[in-house]
Amino acid sequence: MTFSLGPIPMKTPFILAPMAGCTDLPFRLLCTEHGAGLCYSEMIDCHGLVSQQQDCLELLRTNVAEQPVAMQLYGSDPGMMGEAAAILAEHPIACIDINMGCPMEKIIRKGAGAALMKNPLLAEKIITSVCNNSTKPVTVKIRSGWNQHTITAPEIAKIAEGAGAQAIAIHARTWTDGFTGPIDHGVIRQTMESVSIPVIANGDITSHEQGLALLKKIGCAGVMIGRAALGAPWIFSGAVNQHPSMAYRIKALLRHLELAEAHLAPEPSLSKIRNHAWKYFRGTTNGAAIRKQIDATTTYPELKAFIHNLAERMFRQ
């Protein structure tokens, strides 16, 4: 039960969603190791990429072991988005994604992200420009619409297909819904009916089983998981108990630290890793106490020592 992204066959329909501040190279590698079929990068500002800003260039870090990887661009200027796509297309990545779902005020104010869901003409110009400047397949990540009165996902998906996009990922909520409220499977179905390219469903998938059930229920090509993968990369694996033991969690976190050290020179950012580490202990006995100790660490080496200590005590038992 897999699909192809243009010429690229997916090994599994389970996909890691783009998440700013979270889906960096180490986390994507970890999710790939646990079976994710495709991982999306954090969103990259097209202006920052074209003007070679250091923080944007750092987001381009990739590695052959994480293939296939998708890198996501955001912006509202078709020319700039095209230029940024041409730069990205030179990188060893599988595909380029266009962000049409971000609800953040600073993005919306510039007419980018979810604001494009109420501006089909500009959306079309942007997708056309990105597709014309990319030798890689292009995907578009959309929402259901701007609000419940303007459900534009089927229309925008059709426009995207016409402009050359190879797949659509839909977070089935509107801009006004933000990140809460029910996911609208009806809009995903309507979007699937409006196009012949693969449609990937996103929003509130909290377990591997739920992903499989959704694939079966609505027949979408893939399922994209965001928040539920944080601190739980095993969600991509059908072979792992979705409520793993403390020992399993700590082992996964240690691997996360190892990948972060290998790929984030000179050392991983404490706040980012602390944020990830915290999530490995969600819903566990003693989780609250462990998280408190994680929060109390003030340097990366201190955090690492704490986790190693925890592991030693755990594996001695």
Ligand SMILES: Cc1cc2nc3c(=O)[nH]c(=O)nc-3n(C[C@H](O)[C@H](O)[C@H](O)COP(=O)(O)O)c2cc1C
């Ligand atoms: C911390 C965080 C950062 C996010 N950053 C992005 C982003 O950079 N680009 C994007 O298209 N969506 C972004 N999203 C939205 C997710 O990709 C996803 O659509 C949303 O979280 C719903 O899926 P979920 O319920 O599986 O988390 C972000 C979400 C979160 C929680």
